Amino acid sequence: MMSTLRSPDIEITGISSMATRHVLNELALRYRTLTGQKVLTESVGGVEAARRLEGGESFDFAVLAKDTMLRLAQSGYVDASTLVDVAQSGIAIAVASGSQCPEVGSEESVRRAIQHARAIGYSTGPSGAHLMALLKRWGIADEVAPRLVQTPPGVPVAKLVASGEVELGIQQLSELVNVEGITIAGELPVSIQRQTVFSGGACTRSWHRSAVLEWLSALRSVDFDEVKERHGMTSVGSVRG
Missing domain, CATH: 3.40.190.10 (Periplasmic binding protein-like II)
Structure with missing residues (x-):
């Protein structure tokens, strides 16, 4: 004690x-x-x-x-x-409540979900930097760039997800849990996870x-x-x- x-x-x-x-x-x-x-x-x-x-x-x-x-x-x-x-805390993916959750159990499924998403929200923090590195590694950075929405410092990605401004939100799990209006599809698989x-x-x-x-x-x-x-x-x- x-x-x-x-x-x-x-x-x-x-x-x-x-x-x-x-x-x-x-x-x-x-x-x-x-x-x-x-x-x-x-x-x-x-x-x-x-x-x-x-x-x-x-x-x-x-x-x-x-x-x-x-x-x-x-x-x-x-x-x-x-x-x-x-x-x-690791990184997770969220969608708006009531939306269908994408498959995120493998690196390939996460890449596919990002490629097909209407818009992807990400932060200025470590999770955002990690996402940018992944997109570059996968060779899809230029393809996805027009659909990326970066929140200003201090604005949670979950807010964009809940409002429908973005289809997918990618951020630390600690910033997504217990937030109304969103559903957590899952954490990134081990092969591409980053614990901050x-x-x-x-x-x-x-x-x-x-x-x-x-x-x-x-x-x-x-x-x-x-x-x-x-x-x-x-x-x-x-x-x-």
């Missing part, structure tokens, strides 16, 4: 990508119940979060894709010694280092694994399925 903090009156603030928004909000509520510690996280697009940290905005902690956190640590915005892997690891760390401008370290430690607690699972994430080292 995690220890109880002695300074519950301190509020620690953080910034995260949208992929971890729901899980961090629920974990913060549980953490406050257990310890009295207030944790407030602002969730925006990952690109925007990094830009704001590099622009000098003050937060106590950040939770972003691991490669982004490593870059921020290297440039001095995050304390490298505090970095911890919080959770990971999200790491947390204390910002170098934080005035509440000890409280932040307690919070970061709690994020790795097995007591929180069930919450991560419900939000389409797993602890690093675990495998879904």
Whole structure:
């Protein structure tokens, strides 16, 4: 069990990508119940979060894709010694509720579904970069390009799927689960899957280092694994399925 903090009156603030928004909000509520510690996280697009940290905005902690956190640590915005892997999430495909789900059990079936889709929604985050790499690898990037719709940072792909603007939505599972108006067709098969690891760390401008370290430690607690699972994430080292 995690220890109880002695300074519950301190509020620690953080910034995260949208992929971890729901899980961090629920974990913060549980953490406050257990310890009295207030944790407030602002969730925006990952690109925007990094830009704001590099622009000098003050937060106590950040939770972003691991490669982004490593870059921020290297440039001095995050304390490298505090970095911890919080959770990971794979990429999934969604359609509007009531629509027929495409077959996505193999690499070939996923390629075929993308080629035949009226429009495909994707994000500016790691899942979007992975999709672009796949299209290039398959040799269909130019063919599919006119039907690709990239959401602005912070706008979930699920919103485009639910509204019917796109036929397929491809994004981290954690951003698709429990969203009204869509159905998850499935996760990408292992041969083309990419698990994105999200790491947390204390910002170098934080005035509440000890409280932040307690919070970061709690994020790795097995007591929180069930919450991560419900939000389409797993602890690093675990495998879904």
